[in-house]
Amino acid sequence: MKKFFWIALLLIMIAFSAQAQNNYGEIVNTFNKAFPYEKIFLHTDKPYYFQSDTIWFKAYVSTPEEDFRQSPTPSVPLYVELIKPSVNPYASRMIIKLKEGKGQGDIVLPRDLNPGIYQLRAYTSHSLNFGRQAIFEKDIIISEFGKKGMRQVNENDFSISLHPEGGIAVAGYNQKFAIRSLDNNGNGIPIKGYISTAMGDTVTSFSTDQTGLGSLEFTPLPDKKYQVQTINKQGTSKSFQIPSFASNGYSLKIDPFAKKDSLQIEVLRVGMEYDTSAKLHIIQNGYAQEEIELEFKENSTFLEISNQELRPGLAVFKLVLNEDEPVAERLVYINGKKEVDVRISPLKMTYLPKEKADLEITIVDDFGNPVQGEFSISITDAKQVIPSKDPVNIESFLNLKSELSGETPAQYSTFLQDPKKLDNVLMTQSWRSFLPDLEILNREKPVYVFETGLNIAGEVADNSWKGARDLRLLLIDKDGYPEIHEGHTDNDGRFVFLGMDFTDSVGVYVQSFELKSRKNKNSREIKSGKIQIHQLDIPSIPLREKLEEIVWVDLLENDPYLQDVKMVNDIIRKSFLMNEFELEEFVVKGRRAYRQDPRTIGYNDNPDIRLRIPEETYNYLNIFELLTARATRRGVSFSPYNNYFIDGNFANYQMVSNMRVSDIEFVDILLGRRPNQMNIAGRTSYNILTKNGNPNFDWSSVEVAGTRGFMVQGYAPTREFYIPPDKQDINSPIAMDYRSTIFWNPVIRTNDYGRALVSFPLSEGATTVHVDVQGISEKGLPFHGTFEFKVQGQHSELSLNPELEN
Structure with a gap:
């Protein structure tokens, strides 16, 4: 616990030193070094899934560096959840073990999951410092086989927003605005509209495209009020009032398209003191890379920056006054030559079903030099699972999406192919900045440190004891093997066992004790205190006002190939269900055996009076004091001469x-009214029944002082992707293999020449094979590549197991 405390304190001190800096760029860089922003990305084998499917994924977690690289995170546990739209939201929760910022896992989808939109999310303990913007979230649609789901476009109701360039517009000067129109499901929809004055005069008209994006320019006048009037295809109209424009201030305008290889930047200064210093900071990969002192001529300044001076990816331009006062922000995506290129080449031009395929993967930099790195590869049947046109990949995620803090429309990935649409998207966003610093420094939220292993933390509460005490922690894995750890609490009773490593759920037994020496110099352990275990904070799940509407497209109709695949899958599924049904006939559910209590045989477990000893009576000095208070009311007297x-x-x-x-659990009182073996000489008898002596006592409901037992979740076991054997299993109901994910390998490394050979057996299908490669180089640069090839020939007729046919 002390180690945890000092790490947190050190981070806070570093952050305070950042706040004390005068230069905005230094503040950004110092804070990012103290609180590195983790970028979490999961590469999944498919864009959508079917019921009873398996989600295979590879995790990449990195932190940005000043030299534009991505470094592996120090975090080891990565928490992965599959969230369903229901009252009980967790369909699956697991912990993935990261090694050098990489990990792998899989989620077997329960057979009873309803079709719908699910969310796959991942986070570390450290990423909780930054709120939801640092949590990886990916929507996954789960459907019946042969159906593809997509969000329903609901044009009857929509929202519209107007975003001035740079975040602020100044009256009296021509300004650019981005427009975004979305339906209730987050889909962009086209609308038309215009801006008018309060007198009803039209100033300018505009429209948005199918993605819900558009832009306009006009010159707002001082002391004028404007409103936006819009209408969609269905004739639904909406309007809203535009807030009054400032008559003084700064405006940041950037044109990325005026020239091919440069950005044209104009900064307006209206009604401000001329002695105020203004700087333009350029921030990339989370770090301030350059600052430009602005010199105004009257009320504006103009400059041009070559794209060659900037790295490809997102660039944030911050207009800062007086060294540390940001007043405007503009996001620009710099297009450039890919720094790492992926080349995928099959060793043969044509393949037949069930044939072994060989792919050569070559990774090179922009100069053609070989690149060493690690990647994951997914190979899917493109007829069963239609690939997304422009999915978010590790390259676009690390270079762009992870840097944004605003919500992005559902068609976000398609904008990467259209620079002007992407520029409109960026004008509607805000940079993630270093948002959590004020909350952390003001102690409004706890500081989460990098977890280098599994931690078990808690505290021992004991009003009768002050100071540190000894601890013993016993881990028992599923095979029954124990592992013992020893430690101490701090003076307030808090403790933490750091950096533990275990797989699956394990039983944990914690003891709090102090050693007492005896006169003979022997010592004994005295256990005391109530042990409380602290759980890691789980990020809240945003409430949904209503479930997203989904359109299900039937792909089976007029497609013989998918119809055959469905028939094979149905036969296999029915075979599994039949086997489960047969197994259920042999499963005997164990029930805890009730043993006859030998302590009460003398009176057939039928006392005249049975007193239960509840927890609220534990403060009595002894049992006789308790009996005096409770039993005498029943006419029972006792003395040393009783039995x-x-x-x-x-x-x-x-x-x-x-x-x-x-x-003591019970006291049985025998008054001698009935014959029994304990009423000797006719005296009243008392049988004191202890918890320890009860063969049927449920100890799970008892809290023992200084002791706490519980179950804790460990790292998820790593499974290997299953490929059916070449020869048919005699117990298999069918000899056909139509797996939708043909091959998945999360860990492939290139050699010194930047190459890797991937070999895998094809499925039975005469189909299109889609190859998706995603990874990160040893120098911390992400890369991504896709490729498709066809499997020629007709797929085979169904071959059923003869025993199943009979």
């Missing part, structure tokens, strides 16, 4: 009086 038993065995008065009340 006393402990768990059915004779005991004297002194032994019973020394017992702790918390150890």
Whole structure:
């Protein structure tokens, strides 16, 4: 716990030093070094899935560096969740073990999952410092086989937003605005509209395209009010008032398309003091790379920056006054030559079904030099799962999407192919900046550190004890092997076991104790205190006002290939269900056996009075004090001359009086009204029944002082992608193989020549094979490539197992 505290304190001190800096660029860089922003990306094998399918994924988690590289995160546990749109939202939760910022896993989709839009998300403990913008989120549609789902475009209701370039518009000067129109499902929809004055005079008209994007320019006048009037194809109209434009301030205007290889930048200064210093900071990959001192001629300044001075990817231009006061921001995407290129070449031009395919993957830089790195590869049947036209990949994610903090439309990925549409998108966004610093420095939220392993943290509460105490932690894995760790609490009773490494769910047993020395110099452990375990904060799931509407497109109709695939899948599924049904006949559900209590055989477990000893009576000095308070009301008297038993065995008065009340479960009182073996000489008998002596006592409901047992989730086991054997299994119901994911390998490394050979058996289908390669180089540069080839020939007729046919 002390280590955890000092790490957090060190980060806060570094952040305070960043806040004390005067230069905005230094503030950004110092803060990003103290709180590196983790970029989390999951490469999945398919864009959408079917029921009973498996989601295979590779995780890439990195932190940006000043030299534009991505460094592996120090975090080791990565929390991955599949969230469903229901009251109980978690369809799956697991912990992936990262090694040098990379990890792998899979999620088997339950058979009873309903078709719909699910969300795959991933985060580390450290990423919780930055809120939802640092959590990886990907929508995944799960459907029945042969159906493709897409968000329903609902043009009856829509929202529209107007975004001034640079975030602020100044009256009296021509300004550019981006427009975005979205339906309730986040789809862009086309609309038309115009801007008018309060008197109804039209200033300018505009329209948005099928992606819901558009732009306009006009010159707002001082002290004038404007409103936006819009209408969609269905005739639904909406209007809203534009807030008044400022009559003084700064405006940042950037034209990325005026010249092919440069950006034209204009900064307006209206009604501001001329002695105020203004700088333009250029930020890429989260770090301030350059600052430009602005010199105004009257109320404006103009400059031109070559694209060669900037790296490809997102560039953030921040207009800053007085060294540390940002007033405007403009995001621009710099197109350039790919820094890492992926070349995919099959060793043969044509392949037949079930043949072994060989692909040579070559990774080179923009000069053609070989690149060493690691990548994951997904090879799918493009007829069963239609590839997305422009999916978000690791390259576009790390260079662009991870840098944005605003919501992006559903068709986000398509904008990468159209620079002007992408520029409109960027004008509607905001840079993620270093948003969490004020919350952290003001102690409005906790500081989350990098987890270098699994942690078990908590505290020991004990009002009777002050100071540190010893701890023992026992881990028991699924095979029953124990692992013991020892530690201490701090003076406030807090503790943490750091950097632990175990797989699957394990049983954990924590003991809090202190050593007491005896006169003979021997010592014994005294366990005390109530142990509380702290769980990692789970990010909240944003509430959905309603479920997204989905359009299901039937791909089976008029497609014999998919119809045959469905028939094969149905036969295999029915075979599995039949096997499960047969197995259920042999499954015997165990029930906890109830053993007859031998302590009460002498009176057939039928006492005259049975007193239960509840937890609220544990403060009594001994059992006789408790009996005086409770049993005398029933006309029962007792003395040292009565008969006393402990768990059915004779005991004297002194032994019973020394017992702790918390150890007793019941007291059976025998008045001698019925014959029994314990009423000797006709005296009243008391049988003290302890918890420890009860063969049927449920210890799971008892909190033992200084002891806490619980289950904890470990790293998810790593499974290997299954490929059916060449020869048919005698127990297989069918000899056909139509897997939608033909091959998946999450860990492939290039050699010194930047090459890797990938070999895999094709499926039975005469289809189009889609290859998707995503990875990151040893120098921290992401790369991505796709390729398609056809499998020639007719697919085979169905070959059923003869035993199944009979």
